[in-house]
Amino acid sequence: xxxxxxxxxxxxxxxxxxxxxxxxxxxxxxxxxxxxxxxxxxxxxxxxxxxxxxxxxxxxxxxxxxxxxxxxxxxxxxxxxxxxxxxxxxxxxxxxxxxxxxxxxxxxxxxxxxxxxxxxxxxxxxxxxxxxxxxxxxxxxxxxxxxxxxxxxxxxxxxxxxxxxxxxxxxxxxxxxxxxxxxxxxxxxxxxxxxxxxxxxxxxxxxxxxxxxxxxxxxxxxxxxxxxxxxx
Numbered sequence: 680x681x682x683x684x685x686x687x688x689x690x691x692x693x694x695x696x697x698x699x700x701x702x703x704x705x706x707x708x709x710x711x712x713x714x715x716x717x718x719x720x721x722x723x724x725x726x727x728x729x730x731x732x733x734x735x736x737x738x739x740x741x742x743x744x745x746x747x748x749x750x751x752x753x754x755x756x757x758x759x760x761x762x763x764x765x766x767x768x769x770x771x772x773x774x775x776x777x778x779x780x781x782x783x784x785x786x787x788x789x790x791x792x793x794x795x796x797x798x799x800x801x802x803x804x805x806x807x808x809x810x811x812x813x814x815x816x817x818x819x820x821x822x823x824x825x826x827x828x829x830x831x832x833x834x835x836x837x838x839x840x841x842x843x844x845x846x847x848x849x850x851x852x853x854x855x856x857x858x859x860x861x862x863x864x865x866x867x868x869x870x871x872x873x874x875x876x877x878x879x880x881x882x883x884x885x886x887x888x889x890x891x892x893x894x895x896x897x898x899x900x901x902x903x904x905x906x907x908x909x910x911x
Contacts, residue, residue: 682819683804684709684900686891687812690826691868692860693833693840695879695887699826700808702888704753707806707895708903711753714797714809714816716760718784719771720747721793724762725783732782739788747793751800774837774856781860785867813871821898824891825870828880833857 686707688700697713704711721738724745730737748761758766783789797816801807807816813823828836831854838853870876875894877887892902 683801685801685804685817685820686806686822686824686895686900687817687820687871687874688806688808688824688826688891689810689812689814689868689870689874690879691810691828691833692857693835693837694826694828695836695884696808696826697840698884699824699879699887699891700806701753701756702884703891703895704806706888706892706902707900709753710751710800710803710805712751712797712800712805712807713749713759714807714812715784716749716771717747717793717797718780718789720749720760720762720767721745721789722776722780722783723767723771725779726776732779732786735786735788738783738786739792742789742792747796749800751805753806774852777856777859781862810868813874814869815867818871821900822891822895823871823874824894825874825876826879826887827876828878830854830857830861832880 684707686703686709688696688703690696700711700713703709721742724741725731725738728741730741732738746763750756750758750760760767760771794816797807801817807820809816813820813825834850834854834857837857838850875890877890879887882890
């Protein structure tokens with residue numbers, strides 16, 4: 680193994696990336712990088728500025744002057760992202776903005792600007808979750824995982840996830856968000872040739888974690904003793 684240890688967890692919306700990624704980051708003692716939060720931060724900034732994807736040059740300029748901070752501490756889920764110092768809270772995951780999020784994430788200048796920012800927290804290793812972590816953000820990652828699940832299951836997971844955070848989202852809105860994200864992200868989302876593909880519709884989260892940790896151990900990444908007060 681050369682370079683800092685990086686584990687990537689890719690897959691479509693609602694496939695379980697965040698849950699598995701957080702577990703792996705805690706188990707391995709590594710930062711957690713949710714690469715999609717960078718795009719969500721820029722999307723929220725665009726909404727505040729009254730911009731949409733029909734003006735890509737303006738959105739790209741907005742991205743360059745917007746400061747997006749992402750929480751990479753897996754044991755501290757108190758906040759996710761800050762945009763110019765402001766925490767948008769649940770608004771950053773509002774399913775009504777799924778199409779805009781997908782459109783902004785496909786603007787080449789935005790992607791180019793965010794790429795080094797996504798990589799920066801992994802200078803000493805990380806678990807990175809997203810859609811193209813194993814193919815674009817960290818193509819030389821130590822371990823690559825790709826999660827799959829049926830659309831209906833992913834929609835229900837998304838609804839439950841948002842409900843757990845205090846947001847009220849009906850099943851129709853959750854299904855629409857998943858469908859919009861799948862359509863918008865299709866061009867940039869694919870499993871790396873060397874990724875381990877896991878069907879999260881048939882494997883429990885404990886089974887997924889066990890599969891992932893076995894692959895990590897085979898690559899020389901061993902579990903990290905939990906710190907005081909840290910839970911898994």
